[in-house]
Amino acid sequence: MSSTHSFSSQNSLQRLVYLDALRGFDMCWILGLHSVFAEVLQNALPDGTWKKTLLDQFTHVNWSGFHFYDLIFPLFLFISGISIALTLPKRLSRDGSTVTHAHLLKRVLLLFFLGIIFSGGWKDGLSNVRWLGVLQRIGLATFFASLISMRASTAALYATTCALLLGYYGLLVGVPVPGVDAPSFEEGKNLTNYLDSVWLPGRKHNGTHDPEGILSTLPSIATALTGVIAGRWINSGRDPRAMINGLLAFAVLCLTAGWYLSLFCPMIKKIWTPTFVLFATGWSLVLTAFFYWVIEVRRIKLWTVPFTWVGANPIVLYMAGGLGIFRIITERMIGKPDSAHAWHASGLAFLLMLLLARWMYRRQIFIRI
Helix, strand or coil, X not given: CEEECCCCCHHHHHHCHHHHHHHHHHHHHXXXXXXXXXXXXXXXXXXXXXXXXXXXXXXXXXXECCCHHHHHHHHHHXXXXXXXXXXXXXXXXXXXXXXXXHHHHHHHHHHHHHHHHHCCXXXXXXXXXXXXXXXXXXXXXXXXXXXXXXXXXXXXXXXHHHHHHHHHHHHHHHCCCCCCCCCCCCCCCCHHHHHHHHHCCCCECCEXXXXXXXXXXXXXXXXXXXXXXXXXXXXXXXXXXXXXXXXXXXXXXXXXXXXXXXXXXXXXXXXXXXXXXXXXXXXHHHHHHHHHHHHHHCCCCHHHXXXXXXXXXHHHHHHHHHCCHHHHHHHHHHXXXXXXXXXXXXXXXXXXXXHHHHHHHHCCCEEEC
16 A cells, blocks of 8 residues: 555546546445435335335345446446556556566455455454455456456457356356255355355355355456456547447447346346346446546536545545444434434435545545555
């Protein structure tokens, strides 16, 4: 982790505004915006089927399916892939291969450490440590995506991504699970959950298995690689409108393939199925094209300012939120609210997060991991 008090150049800052804004948009939902929206809608809208459908979009599906909130994590990995495409070649050119490899290794180890702390640390003994989680997945996926992209052509990235998704699907349907008669995608009956129950030590988020488990790391690398591919396309020097059209064409392909193939392989975030990767990548491409078009082409930036604050320091804010810092301060200020006023607390905690993000951004404190 390092703190820097300026970007490399003003042009670099301007060129990446759309990416910081998109990353901040994504992080805001993680850091409480979904709770604020859900609470406001819950209290403002009349009861009905459409209200329930809308509110469901701010929650994860129980198992199979896709809600808006299921997009948030893969979108972050996708954005990380874009960042890899834009920054890794510069680091290689500046520092060389050995130093770059050392940096990548230190980064993944640091993310593992922070992930363990985020999930409760080792206060209850090593047997209760959650060894794999969100930050660990980010670390592993971006580490391997970086290593692959260092020497791979764009065609090789496409091939590697397809191989990861097809290979993962082949394992899910081709490797028998003890006690299960036929290949299954059901919770607790699929190969991913089984391997976690046997080989993943410590505490698992879902008891016997973990949504950020061992085998599902493979398709998460594919998610990061799709971001690398998109980043290379964005950085190719094409006319902005042609570049955006290319992103949208790729999005349509991914969305169509994910939706159609879900008839055979359901979209399941908790085991990161290939169709989930395709569908999430499709929407990630749509959002990337939209943010680039609005910010870089139309030059409409004012509405993105709060997102840019958050997107400049995502891991720090994620750790602060996960450790309960904003909630603790909120409860010190207004007390612990009852259920009828929970949205007040959610809104205040979110505002405190924005104020911290703004303070860091205005002082050009950017903590990179």
